[in-house]
Amino acid sequence: MKRIFTLLLAAAAGLVFTAGAVLAQTLNAEGEVRRVDAANGKITLKHGPIANLKLPAMTLVFRVSDPAMLSRVKPGDTVRFAAEQVDNQYTITAIEPK
Structure with missing residues (x-):
């Protein structure tokens, strides 16, 4: 029983580490929030280069x-984010205050 618990704990720790690593990889751009338009699902960012x-x-x-996601940020916040082109529109897929 103790061995099973140890194995489960190690597996859970691995999942947490993997999720954190994936999130860190996806947040590949930085910027400053200029405007949040929650009603239309849009955000204006002054950003650095976005390689992808x-x-x-x-x-x-x-x-x-x-x-x-827009409830977590406000104008003036510095953020890290991930953006992709979805249906020919630049779309934020993840964002977090820095």
Whole structure:
């Protein structure tokens, strides 16, 4: 029984570490929140280069994949985020205050 508990604990620790590593990899851009438009599911970010989208530093309006993400940020916040092109629109798929 003690061995099973130890194995389960080790597996859970591995999952937490893996989830953290995946999140750190996906948050590959940084910026400053300029505007939050929760009603339309959009956010305006002044950001640095976004390599996977081949975007230089600029200010851009993004859609968000989950409007609930917008409740975690406000204008003036520095954030780390992940963006992808979804249906030909730049979309934030993850965001967290820095």
